[in-house]
Amino acid sequence: MKIFSRTNRPTRVKRLSVLLLSLLLLQAGLPIAIRAQTNSEGLTLPLAVDIALKSNPMARATNIGRELADANLAEAKAGRWPSLQVSQNFTRSNNPVFVFGSLLEQGRFTAQNFDLRSLNNPDSLSNFRTSLNFKMPVFDQRQAATRIAQAQFGQRQADTQTVQVQQQLRFEVLRAFYGVLLAQARKEVADEAVKLAEADVKRSRDRYETGLAVISDLLASEVQLADFKQQQIAADGDIITAVAALNTALGLPVNTPQKVSGALLEKNFAVASEDELMRVALENRPDFARAGLVQRERAEQVKGARGELLPRVDLYTSVGVSSRNLTSGSSDYLVGASLTFNLFDAGRSARISQARAAQSLATTEQERLASQIRLEVVRAQQQFISARERLAVASRIISHATEALRIVQDRYHEGLTTITEVLRAETALVQARMNVLAARYDHYIGYANVLLASGQLNDVQPFVS
Numbered sequence: 001m002k003i004f005s006r007t008n009r010p011t012r013v014k015r016l017s018v019l020l021l022s023l024l025l026l027q028a029g030l031p032i033a034i035r036a037q038t039n040s041e042g043l044t045l046p047l048a049v050d051i052a053l054k055s056n057p058m059a060r061a062t063n064i065g066r067e068l069a070d071a072n073l074a075e076a077k078a079g080r081w082p083s084l085q086v087s088q089n090f091t092r093s094n095n096p097v098f099v100f101g102s103l104l105e106q107g108r109f110t111a112q113n114f115d116l117r118s119l120n121n122p123d124s125l126s127n128f129r130t131s132l133n134f135k136m137p138v139f140d141q142r143q144a145a146t147r148i149a150q151a152q153f154g155q156r157q158a159d160t161q162t163v164q165v166q167q168q169l170r171f172e173v174l175r176a177f178y179g180v181l182l183a184q185a186r187k188e189v190a191d192e193a194v195k196l197a198e199a200d201v202k203r204s205r206d207r208y209e210t211g212l213a214v215i216s217d218l219l220a221s222e223v224q225l226a227d228f229k230q231q232q233i234a235a236d237g238d239i240i241t242a243v244a245a246l247n248t249a250l251g252l253p254v255n256t257p258q259k260v261s262g263a264l265l266e267k268n269f270a271v272a273s274e275d276e277l278m279r280v281a282l283e284n285r286p287d288f289a290r291a292g293l294v295q296r297e298r299a300e301q302v303k304g305a306r307g308e309l310l311p312r313v314d315l316y317t318s319v320g321v322s323s324r325n326l327t328s329g330s331s332d333y334l335v336g337a338s339l340t341f342n343l344f345d346a347g348r349s350a351r352i353s354q355a356r357a358a359q360s361l362a363t364t365e366q367e368r369l370a371s372q373i374r375l376e377v378v379r380a381q382q383q384f385i386s387a388r389e390r391l392a393v394a395s396r397i398i399s400h401a402t403e404a405l406r407i408v409q410d411r412y413h414e415g416l417t418t419i420t421e422v423l424r425a426e427t428a429l430v431q432a433r434m435n436v437l438a439a440r441y442d443h444y445i446g447y448a449n450v451l452l453a454s455g456q457l458n459d460v461q462p463f464v465s
Contacts, residue, residue, distance in 0.1 A: 042261025045177050045460050048250060052173045053166060055251030062162040069158040073151035079144035082136040087129075094124040102127040105322035107330030128329070131320035138313040138337075146304030153297040157290050164286035167457040169249070174448050174460055176246040180260045182441045183242040186434060187235035193430045194232050197225035200426070204419060217419040224423045228430070264440045265465050266395075269447040271384060277377045277454045284455030285373055291366040298359035305355040308348050311341040373453070380453035384446035391439035394432065401425070401432040 053059050091098070099122040103109040106127065112118065137144070204221040207213035244254040272280070282288055315337050323329025342348070405425040411417040444463060451457040 076147035142307030160286040295362040387442035
């Protein structure tokens with residue numbers, strides 16, 4: 001009997017291939033739907049950011065940080081709840097006081113137990129004590145309120161940390177994404193330069209073989225071709241490195257193949273004044289907001305330390321059963337309240353001083369961070385302005401280099417100049433095109449850095465072509 005027919009074999013092989021491919025994609029840690037989208041349509045900048053916000057370890061770490069903050073708050077709130085404990089104890093002793101008390105607890109005390117010999121030298125007695133203890137804090141010196149307030153500030157700090165990491169990830173993805181586009185564009189320029197140099201070598205060889213040029217012209221052309229090929233080889237390596245950097249920002253294996261969809265096009269970015277950027281930064285920067293939350297948390301710590309000067313009030317009750325075995329016994333209960341005032345605690349004043357010093361340190365740190373943020377805003381704005389001006393200069397130079405090459409080539413064809421001038425003009429044009437690409441990339445990244453420094457990098461749509 002044939003298990004597989006000829007017609008079924010290709011179908012089964014195809015299904016097996018699809019299954020293996022699905023397992024590989026799942027093992028890589030990225031949903032198959034996203035993989036299919038990036039492979040078929042190309043990886044766009046918004047999609048890359050979405051992947052990074054889900055897959056990058058930094059994003060996952062911030063989620064864990066929020067879970068930790070939530071758990072801390074739940075633990076702090078539990079301090080206001082009563083405690084309920086059950087205990088089971090077993091004791092056997094011939095201590096007179098223990099025997100006398102245990103007989104009373106068990107409800108087995110009789111007149112015979114007043115015998116002096118029994119009181120002074122009792123036989124050993126076993127006592128099983130089962131108790132249920134309940135304690136309710138009425139006023140705990142503001143300790144629970146302090147811990148709850150600090151935990152709530154911890155939650156808000158975790159939220160600001162999440163926002164900061166998301167903005168940083170957008171910046172890293174944007175820089176890596178356009179780094180790939182820059183590497184690909186430089187590769188295209190290098191490829192065109194190689195073709196141009198190959199044409200020069202062919203033309204120089206033809207002219208040399210016909211006696212219209214000397215051997216030095218051919219050798220110079222070949223040197224130019226070798227130099228452009230070296231740039232081409234370096235460009236290939238730059239693409240591989242850029243893709244690896246992008247995958248790292250996305251949280252994927254570095255060797256994951258990527259088809260990036262986009263282009264480094266000419267764009268105009270509007271940037272506010274320096275004073276306005278500083279004002280916005282101090283309002284929107286997540287790290288500055290977190291520093292403020294730390295300062296407020298330290299203030300709550302001072303309140304908690306000073307709360308130790310107040311008394312503590314608790315209610316408590318206990319229900320128990322005492323017996324000579326686990327099957328029978330006598331029950332009892334106890335209800336009471338306690339007021340505790342700590343008259344002397346040698347470390348209390350030190351804890352208050354420590355909390356105040358921590359508050360002062362947090363305030364100083366926030367002031368230092370404000371100065372650092374202003375510096376980062378100034379640096380980011382100046383880097384952006386520099387990139388914008390360099391882009392304008394490079395854009396003008398490329399038109400000049402193109403026209404210069406055309407003129408030199410015409411003069412060379414007419415025999416009015418040497419091959420050296422042609423090669424120099426070609427090199428100048430290639431370098432000008434490379435400079436334009438680099439300046440355009442710096443322009444993009446400079447604007448992204450301004451948004452990051454001012455706490456406004458919440459979207460990447462301004463960069464999308």
